[in-house]
Amino acid sequence: MLEIANLKLGFGDPAPVVAEAACSLADGERLLICGAAGSGKTTFLSAAAGLIPRLMAIPLFSGDIAIKGRPISTLTRDELFSTIGFVSQNVEDQLWDLSVEDVIAFPMENRGVDRKAIRARLRQLIDGLRLTTLLGRRVLTLSGGERRMVAIAAALASNPSLLVLDEPTTGLDPEARARLSRSLGEAAASVSALLVAEQDPASLSSIVDTVMLLKDGKLSAPFPANDIMALERPWLEAGILPPSRTRSQPRTANPGASLLEVSGLTTKLVRSDARPVLSQVGLQVRAGEVVALIGRNGAGKTTLFKSILGLSGIEAGAIILDGANAEGWTAARRARKIAYVPQSMRHILFNLTVTGEVVFSITASTATTTDSSVANLASAMLARYGLSDLAQANPFALSARQQALLGLACADATGARMAIVDEPLLARDVEGRRMLDIFISSMLGSGRAVMLISHDLELVDDVATRLVILKDGGIAFDGNVADGWKSPAFAALGWSAPYGAPRLEGVA
């Protein structure tokens, strides 16, 4: 199906991003490429899918790529993208303001497929991926996980021979990941081969046959998936958290003063059935705590923090920030108490240099400063998160990982008493986890708190001191992490507990 030999890719730096890579994908095979953030997975996949150099020219491209025995360069664009379905890591890069049905039907409409056939296929994909509740909605109003599922449905729509997915489980809750695995398994009847890149090897382990690790631009020899999942060393050498790793020592908290208190919060924003997205929500976060908030895609996690930040209206309830009632406070005033690190930093960057972003976080008014204490603090923050060399770079030119680190630096620099960190994807590899640990230690060490929103239950188990489960617009569980995994609220989600089994009290 796919043959890649001597592939060398680079962006002009002396060291190529991918060097002499080779791999072969047979009919019916499912290959998982794993590597740490920045290891070159996306570049490799873009070349394998024909995007490089067809749609994206890069300074260094050499090697041979053939699909079904034909060199990829000899395929017309239509032949190429009829054969290959592709979903980007940043799914926003391939979506625009269309409805869910429009996005899924788009490849079929463009190829002149008959309306009856399009509708039948739409129905099949929507039912198979359980997207019925999203019908009629604008795709850009969906949560990150929901958008990804829609993009995957669109990639499957035209029955491609080869499906190429770049980090497809990003932002998906465990149930959505299971649904995706099942759908990809079912798609085996029409999709001949699957090429996936992931940082988290466990999420798709049930459907892949072969694993290759990418490190320093070099692809390893293929491993049978069943064999490598139980090992630790190859993963650690590739900078990835091993799927078989054992539970870490639980983080203990010594909660201090209340920094955030939410009571009786009901949102103005309502669901399609006219129920408020959140109803009568109560929550407290104290200094020294890492509170993890989990819940299904679309459960209202984003709405909760937007309500706390004053970006989404509330119908009833009170928000107490650092002991003061925040009613009537502007979003900016609240933001000086609560720093926010979104999943995609792109959405909250607006200054022209990396230093400017950090200075702005400190001053909340300007990106330039003559105050040496502000400049020194900004430099220290950039150094703490390994960004000193990029101080004068344009934030929009950074990689997703570097932007995520910049988010941590900015949140740390604000001095806000609490930070809300939304799905920190950088924490999926060894180095990213280390950076997140530095951030959490810095926050807790200075008497502050962190609220972590994540679908990565292992991460939650590793770093959280308290677990909150959001379900049906309310708090279904709020308490000790170990108790959370055993709670009826967690059982109702239908997800597997992290590390296979609930943590035993008093045992690391």
Add this chain to the structure above:
Amino acid sequence: MSRLHDLNFFIKLALAFAVMLVAWLVPGWRFGVPFALLCVLALWAVGVPGLRGYLKGALLLTAMVMVSWLVNLFIQGVSLHDSLPIAAAMAARLITTTAAFYFVMETSSPGSILAAASAARLPPIATLVLSLTFGIIPMLRDDFERIADAQRARGMEVDEVALPTKLRFALARGVPLLVQAIRLAHAISFSLAINGFDLKRRRTTWRNIGLLVEPRLSQKDNVDEVS
């Protein structure tokens, strides 16, 4: 009233042109101003989204048009008594025109425009241009709001400040908005490329198209049903 939002894009467009024509043909402010007010009232009655924002813009437009015409006519020696009706009539025409096209723009998603144009068997390039022309402004406006929210979420006080400061902060959104516009253009072209959009091939649509454009896939799917 949402059924009116689902009107076929070309019918909406024809209606908007008809309203515009009437606005420019009716004589003087005595007809023009009530007609403009009627059009704005119609926007409210049919529940057009974002009306508050439109009204702010319309007021600003009215003020600018009135002032520029009054100054212009004053320089030409026309008295205020005579120039006021002329300026009011011009402002009314512009308000009516913008109201009509605001309705088209706000109630027509790029998907519904693509569908209507595809069903009309228009060439793909016309289909694309129409959907982007009417679709891009709401998309960029949403991005503008998102950037403002980002500024607020990072502690920039953009609400409780004086108007000049507010305007300065709004201008500061220009750079990220430009970056976002480039990203949007890239996303659209990337989506077109990988999803088989071809200028030489006429598109089809999943939607049932008639006087109305089917807004969502119905639960009871029947290709012969017409919304």
